[in-house]
Amino acid sequence: MTTYDFTGRTAVVTGGSRGIGYATAALLAASGADVILTARDAARADDAARTITDSLPDSAGSVTGTAAHAADPAAARAVCDTAVDTTGRLDILVNNAGTNPAYGPVTDQDPALVAKVFEINTTAPAVWTAAALAAGLGTVGTGAVVNIASIGALTMEDGIGVYNASKAALVHLTRQMARELGPRVRVNSVCPGVVRTRLSEALWRDHEDTVTAVTPLARIGEPSDIADAVAFLAAPSTSWITGANLVVDGGQLVGTVGH
Ligand SMILES: NC(=O)c1ccc[n+]([C@@H]2O[C@H](COP(=O)([O-])OP(=O)(O)OC[C@H]3O[C@@H](n4cnc5c(N)ncnc54)[C@H](OP(=O)(O)O)[C@@H]3O)[C@@H](O)[C@H]2O)c1
Structure with a gap:
């Protein structure tokens, strides 16, 4: 067993076929939750769900993979409805899917690309939260939404200013939703530093030492x-935490001072 006990609870994790979403789906299921993970690609979602299931003991929760683009409100509704139809409840939504295709100065960007970044990183978490609410998030016990932002939301960096602005908006949106959705649903965000995944490869591969x-x-x-x-933020033990932002970066935000 793990530190957490989500037995009997149901979770939806967007962008769960690899990276942070995969690890989150695996931990929630290992802790007893029934998990639906999403990805754009159905085969990748299925493979991830099967791999997690094969690695877990029988006492773990179930894991199902499904194709759902983060920017598709109908898909959001279908996934959240399925979670409730199959398990009778929805307790946790992890808005993890994110994208970063716009590089360079913010004044030198294709507006369509900027719109896409904000659509996936900022608007989609609100859309998925709305879908989860409509399906019944937090109607059986308190619901928990966790949004995956970035330490880029809290600092200035060259080259990825559009991405960072979209994540700063997500941190603000988190606090706004916490204000609007309590006491039925808690809403918090996590700001990761540089994590070993495909999305961030340019930030660490070939210069991990730096x-x-x-x-x-x-x-x-x-x-x-x-x-x-x-x-931690989804667990019943943090039932009095909402509107919070948790930086998880090994100290990178404070470590960059003086460099
Ligand atoms: N890695 C870091 O250093 C870091 C730091 C700060 C914040 N973050 C944030 O952490 C989150 C997860 O990133 P990651 O690093 O784990 O990325 P990753 O390893 O590239 O995984 C991304 C996951 O999201 C899915 N996905 C991508 N676009 C999607 C979309 N439009 N709709 C639905 N699913 C989509 C991918 O599957 P498909 O390709 O099959 O769709 C995959 O499962 C993101 O929000 C990212 O901004 C990451």
């Missing part, structure tokens, strides 16, 4: 580091 050098805890993050923070 990142480690400005990280007080002397390593880059692993997806499981973020999964743990998500489970």
Whole structure:
């Protein structure tokens, strides 16, 4: 068993076929939750669900993979409805799917690409939360939404300003939703630092030592580091935490000072 006990609870994790979403789906299921993970690609979602299931004991929760684009409100509704239809409840929504295709100065961007970044990183978490509410999130016990933002939301960086602005907006949106959805649903965010995943490869592959050098805890993050923070914020034991933002970065935000 893990530190957490989500037995009898149901969770939806967007972008769960690899990286942080995969680790989160695996930890929630290992802790007893029935999990639906999504990805754009059905085969990748299915494979991930099967791999997680094969790695877990019989006492773990179930894991199902389904294709659902984060920007598709109908898909959001279908996934959340399915969660309630198959398990009778929906307790946890992890808005994890994210994208970062717009590089360079913010004044030198294709507006359509900027709109896409905000659609996936900022609007989609609100759309999925609305779908989860409509399906019944938090009607059996308190619901928990955890949004995956980034330490880029809290600092300035060259090259990925559009992405960082979309994540800063997500942190603000988290606080706004916490205000609007209590006491039925708690809403919190996590700001990861550089984590070893495909999305962030440009930030660590070939120069992991450089990142480690400005990280007080002397390593880059692993997806499981973020999964743990998500489970913490979704757990019944944090029932008085809402509107919070948890930085999980090995100290990278403070470590960059002076460099
Ligand atoms: N890695 C880091 O250093 C880091 C740091 C700060 C924040 N984050 C945030 O953490 C979250 C997870 O990122 P990651 O690093 O784990 O990325 P990743 O390893 O690239 O995984 C992304 C996951 O999301 C799915 N996905 C991508 N676009 C999607 C869409 N439009 N609709 C539905 N699913 C989609 C992918 O599957 P398909 O390709 O099959 O759709 C995959 O399962 C993101 O919000 C990211 O911004 C990451």
